[in-house]
Amino acid sequence: MSVERHDNDIEIFVCSGPRTPFAKIDGPLARLDAVGLSVPVVQAAVRSLKASRSGPDCVIWGTVIPSLAVSNIAREVWFDAGLNPSVPALSVVQQCATSLAAATHAAAQMKAGRLELALCGGSESMSHTQIGLTRGMSQMLRRLAAGGGPAAALRAVGQLRLSDLGLSLPSVKERTTGLTMGDHAEIMAKQWNIDRESQDRHALASHQNSVAAWKRGFYNDLVIGSEAFPGVKRDTIPRPDTSLEKLAKLPPAFDRKSGKGTLTAGNSSPLTDGAAACWVATAAGLKGLEEPLYRARLIDWEVAAVDIDRDGLLMAPALAIPRNLARQGLGYRDIDLWEIHEAFAAQVLCTIAALNSRSWLRERAGVEAELGEVPVDRINPNGGSVALGHPFGATGARILSQTVKQLQETGGRALISICAAGGLGHVALLEAI
Numbered sequence: 001m002s003v004e005r006h007d008n009d010i011e012i013f014v015c016s017g018p019r020t021p022f023a024k025i026d027g028p029l030a031r032l033d034a035v036g037l038s039v040p041v042v043q044a045a046v047r048s049l050k051a052s053r054s055g056p057d058c059v060i061w062g063t064v065i066p067s068l069a070v071s072n073i074a075r076e077v078w079f080d081a082g083l084n085p086s087v088p089a090l091s092v093v094q095q096c097a098t099s100l101a102a103a104t105h106a107a108a109q110m111k112a113g114r115l116e117l118a119l120c121g122g123s124e125s126m127s128h129t130q131i132g133l134t135r136g137m138s139q140m141l142r143r144l145a146a147g148g149g150p151a152a153a154l155r156a157v158g159q160l161r162l163s164d165l166g167l168s169l170p171s172v173k174e175r176t177t178g179l180t181m182g183d184h185a186e187i188m189a190k191q192w193n194i195d196r197e198s199q200d201r202h203a204l205a206s207h208q209n210s211v212a213a214w215k216r217g218f219y220n221d222l223v224i225g226s227e228a229f230p231g232v233k234r235d236t237i238p239r240p241d242t243s244l245e246k247l248a249k250l251p252p253a254f255d256r257k258s259g260k261g262t263l264t265a266g267n268s269s270p271l272t273d274g275a276a277a278c279w280v281a282t283a284a285g286l287k288g289l290e291e292p293l294y295r296a297r298l299i300d301w302e303v304a305a306v307d308i309d310r311d312g313l314l315m316a317p318a319l320a321i322p323r324n325l326a327r328q329g330l331g332y333r334d335i336d337l338w339e340i341h342e343a344f345a346a347q348v349l350c351t352i353a354a355l356n357s358r359s360w361l362r363e364r365a366g367v368e369a370e371l372g373e374v375p376v377d378r379i380n381p382n383g384g385s386v387a388l389g390h391p392f393g394a395t396g397a398r399i400l401s402q403t404v405k406q407l408q409e410t411g412g413r414a415l416i417s418i419c420a421a422g423g424l425g426h427v428a429l430l431e432a433i
């Protein structure tokens with residue numbers, strides 16, 4: 001259960017920040033690494049600061065795929081952006097929930113009275129994933145680089161074994177199980193009886209909603225365009241031309257052998273490059289930001305973790321959501337906007353099935369309250385990660401920014417839900433001001 005309470009009277013606000021267009025791995029953003037993608041985003045974000053502010057109190061940034069050259073990416077991005085060096089920088093990682101974790105970490109510090117204004121976000125360049133050497137090869141090269149003469153060099157080379165000659169290839173795998181995220185989502189889909197057609201229908205809606213949102217201009221002032229990223233004005237992944245028929249023809253992407261695989265390239269989020277930012281502020285911090293930025297109040301948040309073998313890798317939001325709502329005395333119908341990260345259409349549908357299950361709520365989430373049925377017509381009205389793409393470190397800030405914009409347009413309350421590798425789930429509740 002939750003160990004944090006967020007009920008003191010310091011109000012927290014989230015304001016929209018800019019993001020890059022999102023593009024598939026090895027696509028039009030491939031020349032930029034995670035720092036390079038972040039720099040124009042951070043530079044665009046700080047243009048919202050009033051002249052009276054020389055910077056935020058803190059920048060909290062994250063990326064998921066490790067880089068050999070960059071450790072505290074928040075600081076490196078700040079340096080490369082050429083901004084006030086006296087702003088402290090912290091990097092966080094919580095896989096797909098990374099930049100939501102950045103925002104709630106800032107909020108917790110604000111509740112403790114330690115910050116007023118923080119720039120939060122993250123980035124991912126799947127196109128720049130580094131390939132590692134084996135431990136033996138790394139050790140040998142390290143010893144060679146340390147010098148010590150020909151004898152030491154010979155000794156180092158002599159210790160090399162045949163098995164040290166391989167490479168350490170990165171993949172989107174869960175370290176403790178050795179299975180990919182997609183393999184795990186297949187297991188969950190089978191546990192919750194989520195069929196292929198339902199997944200394809202959800203994926204189609206994700207594309208249709210993303211395309212419609214772009215068409216009505218919803219993303220125009222959230223996405224920085226061609227000046228910073230020549231030739232890439234908007235997200236390149238949403239497909240106006242996809243259909244149930246086309247989706248149905250795609251082969252299984254993960255469970256290819258059993259004949260029962262239901263996850264495909266069409267109903268999974270693609271490997272994506274991109275960066276995104278948002279602001280977190282107290283009432284005093286808000287005064288440091290120029291209009292017009294979209295804003296909403298952050299009511300509460302919750303982080304949960306599952307037993308991966310028993311509950312399924314990506315099911316933790318189905319613990320965090322009911323716990324958070326129950327603590328606030330809210331039911332599902334009290335939430336007007338549901339922003340659920342779509343790692344896979346199957347994972348969203350499994351989450352909904354669990355949220356609608358009384359026994360799951362009682363036995364797994366420890367929630368006795370009657371929460372109702374999830375109103376599925378309120379989920380991801382502007383598209384989700386299947387269609388928009390999912391640069392791991394950036395997704396949280398992407399969702400926060402578009403949530404506050406949507407809330408400002410329609411009013412009401414929103415729930416953000418992000419599942420993350422490691423069996424983690426991070427959710428946040430916001431309301432229109």
Ligand SMILES: CC(C)(COP(=O)(O)OP(=O)(O)OC[C@H]1O[C@@H](n2cnc3c(N)ncnc32)[C@H](O)[C@@H]1OP(=O)(O)O)[C@@H](O)C(=O)NCCC(=O)NCCS
Nearest residue numbers: 172181182239242246247253264265266268269270271343
């Ligand atoms: C699913 C996955 C393996 C697919 O990778 P891929 O095969 O390189 O995907 P592609 O984009 O090339 O798509 C494959 C095919 O499907 C087609 N396709 C994809 N989406 C489609 C759609 N919505 N409608 C119609 N066709 C579609 C593509 O056009 C392509 O067709 P082609 O082979 O004729 O060119 C990869 O995206 C992946 O690993 N995703 C999961 C990432 C992940 O685990 N994230 C973490 C979440 S926790």
